[in-house]
Amino acid sequence: MSAKDLSLTFTTNDGPVHALSQVDLEIGRGEFVSFIGPSGCGKTTFLRVIADLEQPTGGTITVNGMTPEQARLKRAYGYVFQAAALYPWRTIEKNVALPLEIMGFDKKEQSERVERTLALVNLTGFEQKYPWQLSGGMQQRASIARALSFDADLLLMDEPFGALDEIVRDHLNEQLLHLWESTNKTICFVTHSIPEAVYLSTKIVVMSPRPGRVTDVIDSTLPKERPLDIRESKEFLDIAQRVRDGLRAGHAYEV
Amino acid sequence: MSAGTSKFGNAFLPVTSILLVLLLLWYVFAYVMNAPFQRELDQRAGENPSFSELVIKTWSQPKPTMPAPHQVAQRLWKTVFGVKPWSKRSLVYHSGVTLSSTLLGFLMGTGLGLIIAIGIVYIPVLEKSFLPWIIASQTIPILAIAPMIIVVLASINITGILPKALISTYLSFFPVAVGMVKGLRSPEAMHLDLMRTYSASNAQIFWKLRIPASVPFFFTSIKVAIAASLVGAIVGELPTGAVAGIGSRLLAGSYYSQTIDIWAALIAGSILAMLLIAAVSMAQSFTARMMGAQP
Numbered sequence: 001m002s003a004k005d006l007s008l009t010f011t012t013n014d015g016p017v018h019a020l021s022q023v024d025l026e027i028g029r030g031e032f033v034s035f036i037g038p039s040g041c042g043k044t045t046f047l048r049v050i051a052d053l054e055q056p057t058g059g060t061i062t063v064n065g066m067t068p069e070q071a072r073l074k075r076a077y078g079y080v081f082q083a084a085a086l087y088p089w090r091t092i093e094k095n096v097a098l099p100l101e102i103m104g105f106d107k108k109e110q111s112e113r114v115e116r117t118l119a120l121v122n123l124t125g126f127e128q129k130y131p132w133q134l135s136g137g138m139q140q141r142a143s144i145a146r147a148l149s150f151d152a153d154l155l156l157m158d159e160p161f162g163a164l165d166e167i168v169r170d171h172l173n174e175q176l177l178h179l180w181e182s183t184n185k186t187i188c189f190v191t192h193s194i195p196e197a198v199y200l201s202t203k204i205v206v207m208s209p210r211p212g213r214v215t216d217v218i219d220s221t222l223p224k225e226r227p228l229d230i231r232e233s234k235e236f237l238d239i240a241q242r243v244r245d246g247l248r249a250g251h252a253y254e255v
Numbered sequence: 256m257s258a259g260t261s262k263f264g265n266a267f268l269p270v271t272s273i274l275l276v277l278l279l280l281w282y283v284f285a286y287v288m289n290a291p292f293q294r295e296l297d298q299r300a301g302e303n304p305s306f307s308e309l310v311i312k313t314w315s316q317p318k319p320t321m322p323a324p325h326q327v328a329q330r331l332w333k334t335v336f337g338v339k340p341w342s343k344r345s346l347v348y349h350s351g352v353t354l355s356s357t358l359l360g361f362l363m364g365t366g367l368g369l370i371i372a373i374g375i376v377y378i379p380v381l382e383k384s385f386l387p388w389i390i391a392s393q394t395i396p397i398l399a400i401a402p403m404i405i406v407v408l409a410s411i412n413i414t415g416i417l418p419k420a421l422i423s424t425y426l427s428f429f430p431v432a433v434g435m436v437k438g439l440r441s442p443e444a445m446h447l448d449l450m451r452t453y454s455a456s457n458a459q460i461f462w463k464l465r466i467p468a469s470v471p472f473f474f475t476s477i478k479v480a481i482a483a484s485l486v487g488a489i490v491g492e493l494p495t496g497a498v499a500g501i502g503s504r505l506l507a508g509s510y511y512s513q514t515i516d517i518w519a520a521l522i523a524g525s526i527l528a529m530l531l532i533a534a535v536s537m538a539q540s541f542t543a544r545m546m547g548a549q550p
Contacts, residue, residue, distance in 0.1 A: 053448055072454050079452040085445040089467045089546040098463065102455045130547035 001027040001050065001154075001186070006059035007211075008045060018211030019045040020056070025205065025214060029153070032180055032187045034197035035205045036243060037250070042212020043190045043205075047156050050188065051079050063154065075103060077154040078147030082162055084139035086131040086146075092118070093127035096146045103150055117145040120179060137168040144176075148183070155187045161196070173199055174228055181224065195231055198222075198239045206243055208250020216246035281324050282314070288321035289313035322515045330519040343499070346523045352500040353488050354527060356416045360423020361484035365477055367424060368431025375432075376439045376465075377457075393429050397422065397487065402494035419500075423487035427480035431473075438472025439465045470546065474539040481531045489524060501527070 008020040020042045027033050035043035048054040052068035063071040086095045093114050100110045118124055121141040131139055140160055147155060161169045173196060180187055191197050197204050206216040220239060230236055293313050297304055314323040340347040375381045401422050408418045442464050450460045492502025501524045508517035
C-alpha cells in the first residue's frame with residue numbers, strides 16, 4: 001500500500017478541519033503497522049481512507065495497486081471497529097458468517113470457514129451464543145473472526161482493544177501476534193497505547209494533530225517471536241522512547 | 256415459585272383493589288344518576304320507599320341513565336353465552352363482523368405504512384414533499400371523513416367489508432409509517448460502515464440490517480395500529496346504519512335508549528381491543544425470543 005501527499009479536509013461550520021495533511025507512506029506486504037498519536041491526529045481517518053469509508057481531498061493512495069474503492073469492491077480487506085459491532089439478533093456463528101453470506105459463499109464453505117476462524121480466535125463452543133452472552137473481550141474476538149473469515153490479505157483494525165481492560169488487552173495482543181504469524185496478513189492497527197504499538201508492530205507510524213500528519217516512521221528491530229516479557233527488554237524500551245520523542249516533536253503532549 | 260407466577264402474584268392484589276374501587280364508584284354513580292327518575296316514578300305511583308329500597312330500584316331499572324355493573328354483566332353474559340354465536344342477537348357474531356374488517360384494514364394499513372416508510376427512507380425527497388401530507392391526513396377528524404368514504408364507495412357499488420376496512424386502513428397506516436421510518440433508520444453508523452466494507456448491495460443492507468434492526472419499532476407501531484383499526488371499524492359501522500358489528504349495536508342501542516345494550520357492546524369492544532393487543536404482544540415476545548433478545 002502506498003500513499004503520496006495524501007490530505008483530507010472536512011468542512012465544518014467552524015471552518016475547514018485538516019484531518020490529514022501531506023501524508024506519505026509505504027506499507028509492504030505482510031507488515032504489521034501501528035498508527036499512534038493523540039486523538040484528532042487523523043489515524044482513524046487514515047484507516048477509513050484506506051477502507052474507502054472517507055474520500056481524500058488531495059493526493060493519491062493505492063491499496064494492492066488499486067484505488068481504495070476498487071479494493072473495497074474486490075473485498076480486499078477486513079475491518080475491525082473500535083466496538084465489536086456485532087449484530088445483536090445474530091448468534092456468534094451467524095455474525096461471523098455475515099460477510100460470507102453477503103459475498104455469496106455456499107453453505108458448506110460458510111460453516112467450514114466459521115468453524116476455522118472461530119477456532120483461530122479461541123471461540124470454539126460459543127457458536128450458538130448471542131453477543132450479549134459474551135464478555136467484551138470475547139465479542140471483540142468474534143468481530144476479529146468476522147474480519148478474518150473471508151481471507152482478505154489486509155486487516156484494518158481501529159483501536160480494537162481500546163475499550164478493554166489491560167489484562168484482557170495483553171492476552172488479545174499476544175493472540176493477535178500469533179494470528180498474524182500464522183496467517184501472514186498485512187495489518188494496519190490504530191492505537192493510542194505506546195506499549196501496544198511497540199509490542200505488536202514491525203513498523204510504527206507516529207502521527208500528530210492539527211493538521212494530522214506523520215512525524216516519524218519507526219522500523220522495529222524486535223524479533224518476530226515476542227513473548228509478553230519482551231516489554232521489559234532494553235530494545236523495547238528504546239523503541240518506546242523513540243515513539244515518545246516522536247509524539248513530543250509533534251506537540252502531542254502540549255494541551 | 257417461578258418468575259412468571261410471582262410477577263402475577265405481585266400484581267394480583269393491587270389490580271383487584273383498583274377494580275373493586277372502580278366497581279364501588281360505578282354503583283355510587285349508578286345510584287346518583289338514576290335516583291331522580293326513580294323518585295319521579297315512585298311519586299307518580301304514590302309509593303314512598305325507604306332509602307335501601309330506592310337504591311335497589313335505581314340498580315335494576317330496565318332503561319337506566321347509567322346501568323349498574325351487574326346489569327351490564329348479565330346482558331353481556333346473555334348475549335355472549337346465552338344465544339347461538341351466529342344469531343343476530345349474539346355479541347360474538349357482531350364482534351366477529353367488526354373483527355374481520357378490523358383485521359383486513361389493519362393488514363392493508365400495515366402494508367401501506369411499510370411501503371410509505373421504505374419510500375421515505377430510500378427516496379429522501381419524499382420526506383419533504385410527502386410526509387407533510389401524511390401528517391395532515393391524520394389531523395382530519397375521522398368522524399367527518401368516514402361517511403364520505405362510505406357514501407362515495409357505495410355510489411360506485413363498493414359496499415360491505417371493504418369501505419369499513421378502508422377507514423381502519425386510514426387510521427392504522429400512520430403509526431406504522433412513522434414508526435418504521437425511524438426503525439429503518441435505526442442501525443448505528445458502525446453497523447452500516449461494516450456493510451460498506453463488505454461492499455454489500457442495497458438489497459442486502461435492507462434485508463440483513465435495516466429490517467432486523469427495525470423489528471422492535473415495528474411491534475410498537477402495530478400495537479398502536481391495531482387499536483386504531485378497531486376504532487376505525489367501529490366508526491365505519493356508525494354512519495352506514497350497518498346491520499351488524501359492534502358499531503351497529505352501539506347505534507341501535509342509542510336509537511332505542513337501550514343503555515344496557517350500549518354498555519354491553521362497549522365492553523365487548525374493549526375486550527376485543529385487549530385481545531388484539533395481547534395477540535400482538537405475544538407475537539412480539541415470541542419474535543424477540545427468536546431473535547435472541549436479552550431477557
